[in-house]
Amino acid sequence: MQREGVCFVGYGETAYIRPKGEDRSPLRYMAEAIRLALDNSGLQKKDIDGLALISTTHPDDSPFVAEQLGMELDWLLRADFGGASAVISARRAADAIQLGQIQVAVCVGADVFRPVVPLMRAYPRVNYIEPFGYGGPNSLFALTQRRHMAMYGTTREQLGKIAVSVRRNAELNEHALFRTPMKMEEYLNARVVSDPVRLYDCVMPCSGAAAFVMTSESKAKQITNNPIYLVSDGEKSNYRVEDINTDWTVTGLRGISKELFTRVRHKEIDFVEIYDDYPIAILMQLEDLGFCPKGDGGKFVDSHDLTVEGDFPVNTGGGQLSGGQPGFAGGHLHVVEALRQLKGEAGTHQVKGARTGLVTGIGLLGYNVNLCSWSAMILQGDRAW
Amino acid sequence: MVTEDFTKKPLPAITDIDREFWDGVNNNKLVVQKCLDCNTLQFFPRPVCVHCFGEKLGWQEVKGTGKVYSFTIVTVPRSPAFRKQVEQTGTPIIFAAIDLDEGIRMMSQIVDCKPGDVQIGSKVKAIFELVEGTDFKVPKFRLEK
Numbered sequence: 001m002q003r004e005g006v007c008f009v010g011y012g013e014t015a016y017i018r019p020k021g022e023d024r025s026p027l028r029y030m031a032e033a034i035r036l037a038l039d040n041s042g043l044q045k046k047d048i049d050g051l052a053l054i055s056t057t058h059p060d061d062s063p064f065v066a067e068q069l070g071m072e073l074d075w076l077l078r079a080d081f082g083g084a085s086a087v088i089s090a091r092r093a094a095d096a097i098q099l100g101q102i103q104v105a106v107c108v109g110a111d112v113f114r115p116v117v118p119l120m121r122a123y124p125r126v127n128y129i130e131p132f133g134y135g136g137p138n139s140l141f142a143l144t145q146r147r148h149m150a151m152y153g154t155t156r157e158q159l160g161k162i163a164v165s166v167r168r169n170a171e172l173n174e175h176a177l178f179r180t181p182m183k184m185e186e187y188l189n190a191r192v193v194s195d196p197v198r199l200y201d202c203v204m205p206c207s208g209a210a211a212f213v214m215t216s217e218s219k220a221k222q223i224t225n226n227p228i229y230l231v232s233d234g235e236k237s238n239y240r241v242e243d244i245n246t247d248w249t250v251t252g253l254r255g256i257s258k259e260l261f262t263r264v265r266h267k268e269i270d271f272v273e274i275y276d277d278y279p280i281a282i283l284m285q286l287e288d289l290g291f292c293p294k295g296d297g298g299k300f301v302d303s304h305d306l307t308v309e310g311d312f313p314v315n316t317g318g319g320q321l322s323g324g325q326p327g328f329a330g331g332h333l334h335v336v337e338a339l340r341q342l343k344g345e346a347g348t349h350q351v352k353g354a355r356t357g358l359v360t361g362i363g364l365l366g367y368n369v370n371l372c373s374w375s376a377m378i379l380q381g382d383r384a385w
Numbered sequence: 386m387v388t389e390d391f392t393k394k395p396l397p398a399i400t401d402i403d404r405e406f407w408d409g410v411n412n413n414k415l416v417v418q419k420c421l422d423c424n425t426l427q428f429f430p431r432p433v434c435v436h437c438f439g440e441k442l443g444w445q446e447v448k449g450t451g452k453v454y455s456f457t458i459v460t461v462p463r464s465p466a467f468r469k470q471v472e473q474t475g476t477p478i479i480f481a482a483i484d485l486d487e488g489i490r491m492m493s494q495i496v497d498c499k500p501g502d503v504q505i506g507s508k509v510k511a512i513f514e515l516v517e518g519t520d521f522k523v524p525k526f527r528l529e530k
């Protein structure tokens with residue numbers, strides 16, 4: 001849908017780390033990210049009247065979490081959309097702000113890479129996937145990747161170009177977990193995990209939290225001279241779930257790309273932050289967002305420079321592939337990076353002329369559908385950096 | 386909350402929704418849900434028909450033959466018990482999505498062949514295999530000659 005009067009004013013993220021010994025509680029990460037986001041916004045805790053959160057490794061119900069953070073709220077949401085939680089949280093917060101229910105919403109995700117309580121897993125996964133020896137999400141994406149390669153001739157070199165390019169972006173980003181340069185040969189010859197998926201196709205789970213702050217346009221203008229506007233957004237759950245044999249190379253973004261690009265055209269997008277649990281996920285999303293025809297994602301990445309210095313910057317901070325995947329806070333990492341770019345605060349990895357960015361969030365591997373949750377939004381600042 | 390015994394192969398947590406499916410498997414039959422209102426077949430078993438939302442669901446035996454939609458060679462299975470099997474036998478798991486001839490898709494394992502023998506489109510047929518250390522069967526697939 002098209003938005004009026006809703007802005008992003010700040011962001012915050014903890015370091016993304018894999019501590020060897022004892023880790024901190026997810027709630028400590030969460031509190032730190034919120035504090036950093038408030039600092040970045042010029043707001044205080046008392047200004048927050050809405051909170052959207054996700055933490056699978058701290059599964060307390062959201063009012064309990066808010067109680068522990070000492071927050072009195074008029075609006076509270078536990079987002080349970082996996083990696084789509086950040087964008088979907090932003091959409092729900094935008095609704096509440098537009099309706100006048102709240103003034104300031106914080107959306108936060110926090111997870112640790114070694115859960116202290118067993119993770120909940122869905123019935124189709126437990127009864128119809130796990131008994132057959134799969135390798136976790138790596139195997140489910142491997143099925144889709146093999147299918148895409150067979151149908152469209154997509155090559156590992158093309159997927160490798162994505163992995164190598166986002167690593168280049170991570171080299172320039174002090175927040176990223178993996179900053180040593182990666183050569184194409186290293187990507188191609190990496191250890192097989194679930195063929196055709198190899199080590200550098202996979203995100204590395206880590207601990208961390210990320211948060212962002214949203215408010216009305218009028219409030220935003222009081223606190224900053226650089227509000228970032230939510231232009232358009234959409235989500236799709238269980239795209240084509242009634243088709244019992246869905247094409248797994250098609251993503252739910254196909255169902256929302258038209259409304260996303262109503263006011264902003266593709267060529268106006270200065271950079272994209274595409275939810276990247278795997279390079280093939282980026283490729284399929286670029287196709288279904290309409291940057292190229294279906295199946296031409298490989299050719300598209302061949303013909304563009306995907307680094308922050310390039311003509312089509314993808315995951316300008318290294319995304320999760322090089323930044324690390326802080327559980328279901330992974331989606332928030334992409335929103336934070338988009339805001340950093342649009343506020344002109346990305347320093348060494350700033351995209352020149354960044355004014356309009358696109359962020360996606362995808363989550364929860366399904367059974368009949370490839371993923372259950374798909375979401376995206378376009379953000380725009382008043383000025384190009 | 387699901388608790389796991391990491392020394393054993395994962396088994397399904399059977400409910401009233403899918404008991405007939407697993408009873409069928411353990412009698413060497415592959416049965417899937419059929420909507421009695423609109424005649425659509427569906428898999429995995431659900432509380433309602435995904436097409437017409439009907440709650441009158443029966444069960445129909447399928448032939449167990451189909452084609453490989455896609456597959457992956459798993460060298461690092463998620464379950465520690467499967468991981469141990471791969472380490473001990475030196476043989477990876479072939480995990481696959483299979484389109485049955487009746488038009489439904491099922492994820493399972495392809496056994497009794499080499500990884501290089503499987504292709505997208507390969508013809509397969511269901512078999513019923515005991516999970517080691519149990520008297521419980523799960524459906525797997527073999528390549529058809």
Ligand SMILES: [Zn+2]
Nearest residue numbers: 420423434437
């Ligand atoms: Zn029906």
